[in-house]
Amino acid sequence: MDAETPEPTAQDTTPRDTAVEAAAPSRRAVIGWAGAGLALGAAAAGSVAAATMHEAGPAAPGIDSTVDIPFYGDHQAGIATPVQDRLHFAAFDVTTTDRAALVKMLKEWTKAAAAMTGGREVGTGATGGIPEAPPDDTGEALDLPASRLTLTIGFGPTLFEKDGVDRFGLRARRPEALVDLPKFPGDRLEPGRTGGDICVQACADDPQVAVHAIRNLARIGMGVVNVRWSQLGFGKTSSTTPEAQTPRNLMGFKDGTHNIAGTDDAALAAHVWAAAGEGPEWMTGGSYLVSRRIRMTIETWDRTALQEQEDVFGRSKGEGAPVGKQKERDTPDLSAMKKDAHVRLAHPDSNDGLMILRRGFSFTDGTDGLGRLDAGLFFLAYQRDTRKAFVPLQARLAANDALNEYIVHVGSGHFACPPGIRKPGEWWGQALFG
Amino acid sequence: MDAETPEPTAQDTTPRDTAVEAAAPSRRAVIGWAGAGLALGAAAAGSVAAATMHEAGPAAPGIDSTVDIPFYGDHQAGIATPVQDRLHFAAFDVTTTDRAALVKMLKEWTKAAAAMTGGREVGTGATGGIPEAPPDDTGEALDLPASRLTLTIGFGPTLFEKDGVDRFGLRARRPEALVDLPKFPGDRLEPGRTGGDICVQACADDPQVAVHAIRNLARIGMGVVNVRWSQLGFGKTSSTTPEAQTPRNLMGFKDGTHNIAGTDDAALAAHVWAAAGEGPEWMTGGSYLVSRRIRMTIETWDRTALQEQEDVFGRSKGEGAPVGKQKERDTPDLSAMKKDAHVRLAHPDSNDGLMILRRGFSFTDGTDGLGRLDAGLFFLAYQRDTRKAFVPLQARLAANDALNEYIVHVGSGHFACPPGIRKPGEWWGQALFG
Numbered sequence: 015m016d017a018e019t020p021e022p023t024a025q026d027t028t029p030r031d032t033a034v035e036a037a038a039p040s041r042r043a044v045i046g047w048a049g050a051g052l053a054l055g056a057a058a059a060g061s062v063a064a065a066t067m068h069e070a071g072p073a074a075p076g077i078d079s080t081v082d083i084p085f086y087g088d089h090q091a092g093i094a095t096p097v098q099d100r101l102h103f104a105a106f107d108v109t110t111t112d113r114a115a116l117v118k119m120l121k122e123w124t125k126a127a128a129a130m131t132g133g134r135e136v137g138t139g140a141t142g143g144i145p146e147a148p149p150d151d152t153g154e155a156l157d158l159p160a161s162r163l164t165l166t167i168g169f170g171p172t173l174f175e176k177d178g179v180d181r182f183g184l185r186a187r188r189p190e191a192l193v194d195l196p197k198f199p200g201d202r203l204e205p206g207r208t209g210g211d212i213c214v215q216a217c218a219d220d221p222q223v224a225v226h227a228i229r230n231l232a233r234i235g236m237g238v239v240n241v242r243w244s245q246l247g248f249g250k251t252s253s254t255t256p257e258a259q260t261p262r263n264l265m266g267f268k269d270g271t272h273n274i275a276g277t278d279d280a281a282l283a284a285h286v287w288a289a290a291g292e293g294p295e296w297m298t299g300g301s302y303l304v305s306r307r308i309r310m311t312i313e314t315w316d317r318t319a320l321q322e323q324e325d326v327f328g329r330s331k332g333e334g335a336p337v338g339k340q341k342e343r344d345t346p347d348l349s350a351m352k353k354d355a356h357v358r359l360a361h362p363d364s365n366d367g368l369m370i371l372r373r374g375f376s377f378t379d380g381t382d383g384l385g386r387l388d389a390g391l392f393f394l395a396y397q398r399d400t401r402k403a404f405v406p407l408q409a410r411l412a413a414n415d416a417l418n419e420y421i422v423h424v425g426s427g428h429f430a431c432p433p434g435i436r437k438p439g440e441w442w443g444q445a446l447f448g
Numbered sequence: 449m450d451a452e453t454p455e456p457t458a459q460d461t462t463p464r465d466t467a468v469e470a471a472a473p474s475r476r477a478v479i480g481w482a483g484a485g486l487a488l489g490a491a492a493a494g495s496v497a498a499a500t501m502h503e504a505g506p507a508a509p510g511i512d513s514t515v516d517i518p519f520y521g522d523h524q525a526g527i528a529t530p531v532q533d534r535l536h537f538a539a540f541d542v543t544t545t546d547r548a549a550l551v552k553m554l555k556e557w558t559k560a561a562a563a564m565t566g567g568r569e570v571g572t573g574a575t576g577g578i579p580e581a582p583p584d585d586t587g588e589a590l591d592l593p594a595s596r597l598t599l600t601i602g603f604g605p606t607l608f609e610k611d612g613v614d615r616f617g618l619r620a621r622r623p624e625a626l627v628d629l630p631k632f633p634g635d636r637l638e639p640g641r642t643g644g645d646i647c648v649q650a651c652a653d654d655p656q657v658a659v660h661a662i663r664n665l666a667r668i669g670m671g672v673v674n675v676r677w678s679q680l681g682f683g684k685t686s687s688t689t690p691e692a693q694t695p696r697n698l699m700g701f702k703d704g705t706h707n708i709a710g711t712d713d714a715a716l717a718a719h720v721w722a723a724a725g726e727g728p729e730w731m732t733g734g735s736y737l738v739s740r741r742i743r744m745t746i747e748t749w750d751r752t753a754l755q756e757q758e759d760v761f762g763r764s765k766g767e768g769a770p771v772g773k774q775k776e777r778d779t780p781d782l783s784a785m786k787k788d789a790h791v792r793l794a795h796p797d798s799n800d801g802l803m804i805l806r807r808g809f810s811f812t813d814g815t816d817g818l819g820r821l822d823a824g825l826f827f828l829a830y831q832r833d834t835r836k837a838f839v840p841l842q843a844r845l846a847a848n849d850a851l852n853e854y855i856v857h858v859g860s861g862h863f864a865c866p867p868g869i870r871k872p873g874e875w876w877g878q879a880l881f882g
Binding site for chain 1: 536541580581582583585586587588589590591640654655656659663666667670674675676677678679680682683693696697698699700701746747750751752753754755757765766810812813814815817819820821823
């Protein structure tokens with residue numbers, strides 16, 4: 015970053031620092047950059063009042079895409095937040111051994127994230143007055159509203175220790191819950207889609223906004239981090255808004271009927287947020303994220319009888335009703351399903367009440383060398399303690415689920431997502447590194 | 449296809465056969481499939497009135513995403529149509545040598561395309577009453593409106609002749625304008641992203657709808673065609689609606705300011721539609737499509753000075769104004785730009801008035817092995833005669849454009865897109881194969 019914005023000094027402890035936000039023009043309000051002799055001048059200064067006026071973008075029913083998601087709060091946004099339409103997820107390798115450089119980048123990332131989630135540009139939005147410098151912001155989201163952008167950071171096991179080396183003096187702070195995931199039956203994990211020292215989940219209702227956010231973080235992190243892998247997603251496959259229509263996965267089935275609602279504070283406390291005393295203090299109020307790139311053997315599935323498809327899931331395809339029931343939200347009779355039906359095996363009643371917050375997206379990444387669609391589900395799940403949630407659940411599914419005939423896990427990640435940032439001046443990872 | 453819908457017999461010659469459409473329930477209206485013992489029954493029958501009632505989906509400003517794009521007409525939809533938000537483009541290899549099988553597939557594709565662009569399912573929407581059969585439709589778009597879906601077909605040079613073989617007796621019908629594109633300076637074309645016997649461009653305001661459409665065509669074509677390559681796109685980079693805000697490409701610049709408007713019939717006739725007597729009759733009213741996967745060296749670009757970026761394009765980054773001007777749509781003074789500026793070289797005034805209809809999309813396909821973003825522009829251009837449009841234009845750009853330092857063409861396609869289908873019963877390619 016050639017030109018930094020001044021560090022906000024406000025000590026306002028409200029979740030959202032509106033004073034800081036009002037002081038910077040929104041992207042939409044900026045009608046010309048300072049480069050090439052065209053000054054912002056009065057136009058930008060006069061546009062402050064319009065800073066929160068966004069044009070309507072795409073949104074789920076009942077969701078107002080023009081209302082930005084607050085960046086500051088007790089928990090990171092992007093977990094309980096109503097699921098946005100698009101995803102760009104990136105896992106980064108830290109390439110430096112310099113702890114100070116990493117901390118500096120995390121501070122810069124935090125400022126950029128606060129700006130972008132507020133619909134503003136990174137940095138000064140231009141070149142800090144130096145035409146010879148690259149712009150602070152890559153510019154492709156310049157005319158676009160924030161589109162409910164959230165940016166959620168997580169720290170992978172290898173940030174704490176890699177090949178036996180305590181890289182940044184963090185080994186003692188690694189949460190016990192941040193386990194190295196076991197190898198599950200059937201896993202065919204590709205190293206280039208697995209792991210990562212740091213992850214950032216960008217969700218927005220506009221893919222250009224999500225892509226812009228990850229790209230600008232990668233640009234800021236040049237020399238400190240490299241993108242190890244990234245994943246675009248669409249067609250959210252699990253909703254955290256039970257009142258909305260349940261989305262469908264690429265197998266054509268409704269997915270996430272029985273998910274944790276983002277408004278259900280009791281369920282979130284019980285199943286999603288790491289509690290005080292259960293792990294290191296820097297994770298209290300945070301959550302553990304597991305990502306799995308689950309490829310579907312689409313062509314095989316598409317040639318499978320409807321009855322078989324419905325047996326595999328334990329629900330009807332059209333309505334999504336559990337076997338023997340009429341409506342999607344009718345209480346399932348698990349005993350009416352086949353023993354290896356996906357819903358039966360994954361249901362809380364079969365798992366001592368275990369629940370995870372699913373937040374996955376469909377993906378289609380073109381075709382492989384054999385002309386088969388490289389498509390499936392990019393599974394994202396947040397939980398209070400992975401050892402008591404994803405690990406036993408996936409062990410059960412990997413061993414028994416009828417769905418395994420049609421899917422293969424090809425990528426995996428595990429990240430400790432710290433609690434939220436409460437006010438400007440704090441930074442991502444502060445309690446971990448501080 | 450295990451269960452076919454009856455061929456419509458209506459001889460209605462209006463562009464859109466509303467009678468046929470009203471007779472089939474829209475996807476949204478179908479609340480349960482016929483599989484697994486849950487009958488559609490009265491619910492579907494009673495829903496006909498709701499067939500054109502869609503919930504609002506994402507759309508560009510001024511575009512109503514709930515109004516379906518007519519499938520029938522003089523020209524194929526998806527060319528002059530206001531550009532949708534998302535793209536799934538597929539190039540197919542024909543794997544059979546059986547002309548009759550290919551014709552049968554094209555007929556089935558046409559019926560499926562008419563259904564899907566009308567927001568309806570493929571086939572019966574279930575299994576034709578046979579639970580042992582796979583569903584006619586893969587189902588993931590079951591609850592979604594058509595989202596302005598258009599499907600546009602084109603035929604590549606290799607369909608007419610490949611390795612000297614007249615595969616389907618079409619060699620004599622190959623349009624002269626459907627040239628084998630020359631190798632341009634700097635081309636680094638990958639075979640796996642280049643060519644194809646048939647292409648289908650799916651555009652919609654919802655990616656799940658576009659992906660669903662290509663997938664179902666691929667499924668129908670099993671044993672006849674294979675997907676050779678496919679490309680997802682977002683953030684349309686050229687608008688055919690000049691009244692809307694000009695979109696930005698991933699270099700952060702407005703793209704397509706001076707594009708052909710989809711409502712400008714005179715310009716379309718002059719530059720886009722193949723005219724009678726200029727080529728084979730089966731192409732009259734059609735258009736020639738060139739696709740180019742243009743990868744941007746994003747990381748290099750992002751480190752380039754703003755002044756250099758603006759010099760390369762010949763426009764300012766923020767406003768998009770031509771060099772020395774104030775507003776995006778001010779008439780450019782080409783002589784004020786650098787000699788190798790992109791806008792100067794590509795402008796009609798530098799090319800004897802040559803214009804092409806651009807309809808490209810941004811893409812981001814993860815990262816390459818070096819952690820660099822695999823991102824750029826999937827360029828799509830429609831023209832009356834490629835020999836007089838893309839070929840000389842690209843020859844000029846490839847030799848001189850300052851932008852070449854930051855881009856590389858890695859994929860290419862050339863397709864003859866026939867005119868539109870005027871009524872049910874006609875099929876894609878009928879005049880070519882007939």
